[in-house]
Amino acid sequence: MTFQKLHTPSLKELFVKELETRILSGRLAIGEKLPPERELASSMEVSRAVINGGITELAQKGFLLIKPRVGTFVADYRKEGTLETLISIMNYNGGTLKNTEISSILEVRLALDSLALRLGIPKMSEADIAELSKITESIRQAADIPEACRQAFAFQHQLAFLSGNTLIPLIFKSFEVPVATLWERFCQLYGIPALYENTASLLKYIKQRDTNGAIAFLESYLEDTISGNRPIYYENQ
Amino acid sequence: MTFQKLHTPSLKELFVKELETRILSGRLAIGEKLPPERELASSMEVSRAVINGGITELAQKGFLLIKPRVGTFVADYRKEGTLETLISIMNYNGGTLKNTEISSILEVRLALDSLALRLGIPKMSEADIAELSKITESIRQAADIPEACRQAFAFQHQLAFLSGNTLIPLIFKSFEVPVATLWERFCQLYGIPALYENTASLLKYIKQRDTNGAIAFLESYLEDTISGNRPIYYENQ
DNA sequence: TGTTTTTTCTGGTTATACCAGTTTTAATCT
């Protein structure tokens, strides 16, 4: 069991979390006007700078709408929300994802990974493939689950990068946190070797420049994961 | 011709833009350490609050990495970047997109819209379709190009929402700005009626519950747009 | 030379004050 460094939250982080909780739980209704910064600062006993910074951050995340010299209002995060919002929602639920969200992530991942494979496989150089092999090996040698998940993400990110499509890596990066959570769950259920095996299988298809095979493999593998079945590829070891 | 309200940039916005420009142009190299906040504040003749707020915002965008009590460093936005970063890059290029980015957006849009159609068409209610029809009509009646693009985005967003996949609408929302830019370009080239015709055609397939037809239409339509050909559907009016 | 202590530097936070639009209230005029 590994432990990561304890992180003392800053006042701003505490404030942001407090407001996120209130908004996501509905205690702060959508459209409602927040108390003025000065009032929040005095009642929560922090400086106005903390409140101002926190409100700015929450506005960026799509939770608040700042109207200068008028007031700050709770935004409709269901309509204005971005991927940042998803991460906040996840944190609100104690770092867990609901089944609908798990399915959603896997569906999107399948669609985008397929696209990355279709675009990338024909144009990959031997050096590119060697890089992917190196990352795959890192998964096998990972000391703990978080490290293995980091490497699995690196593989996916590199694959997205090699597609030549400039958007796919950005999208994956945008929801790195939820995806990493999924992989941690996967590893806790099936172990790191299963994660390695799946990645290695995919790499095999890539090496053979077998685009359709790679996509078909990804489909069956992810669909098994969606439906909750144990991936069969683990037994092939 | 419509004019929108002039917006006086705040000092923080000016600072953020200045640093984004320096980073994207390469004048601030990746990994480089920024001067301390106090120094930046005095040399740029603004308060430390402006610098602190701007740096926080840039860190959220993936341009900077703040190490408390150590310093602030230029992050590798090509690896750490999110969709927020893309918007900044676009603004840096004067609101335009390079051809590679246009292709990237259309490819991703095709992949995700196809997924949304495949998931959504079987489960849509008549009320859902009526809502889509209403938005389509709004495109036709739009007074100017920005309004038409807003409605086109609303159509896509609603379609993503109706898929039942909770992630797709968030992704689209995340890169609303670049996509809107693309549509503006489309409308300037082919006019609002072409945008309406395309949307109406897609809606027709949806009404007929013809998933494969809808996807096939989307493919040909977007691929024509990728390759730069004039969409043929305009002539079908 | 290697360790310990001290100093310096850094972002985080506090406190107070002023600015300039916005909104509300009060005063003024018809």
Next chain:
DNA sequence: AGATTAAAACTGGTATAACCAGAAAAAACA
């Protein structure tokens, strides 16, 4: 009394100065 106008209150944006505590570098010490 009702409409118009002027003053006041309110709000987020910004400026300034100061202190805190952790990290890094320098100095002192063994």
